[in-house]
Amino acid sequence: MINLMVNGKPRPIDATQDLESYLTSFGLDLKHVAVGYNGEVLKREQYPEVTLQDGDILEIVRPVGGG
Numbered sequence: 001m002i003n004l005m006v007n008g009k010p011r012p013i014d015a016t017q018d019l020e021s022y023l024t025s026f027g028l029d030l031k032h033v034a035v036g037y038n039g040e041v042l043k044r045e046q047y048p049e050v051t052l053q054d055g056d057i058l059e060i061v062r063p064v065g066g067g
Contacts, residue, residue, distance in 0.1 A: 005057045013052065020047035023060070034061045 004011045013022070019037065023030060035042050036059035037050060 002052060002054045004052060004055075007058070007060060016051055016053070018048050019050040019052060019058075022052060023047065028060075028062070032062055035059070036061075 002013045002016060004013060019035065019042070020030065023033065023035070030044055030047065035047070036057075038057050042050065
């Protein structure tokens with residue numbers, strides 16, 4: 001079991017996986033998300049290179065329309 005902190009909430013996952021797979025498992029369009037990984041903002045090209053580890057902290061931000 002891998003314990004992540006995602007947007008301030010604990011989110012366990014069963015096995016290691018890369019960040020891109022984790023995000024797409026929620027149906028997120030990766031063109032419209034920004035991700036902070038352990039305090040560092042990642043470029044989209046980095047998502048498949050990042051393997052999620054126990055204790056990682058993610059901040060996932062999506063733009064919200066309106067005005």
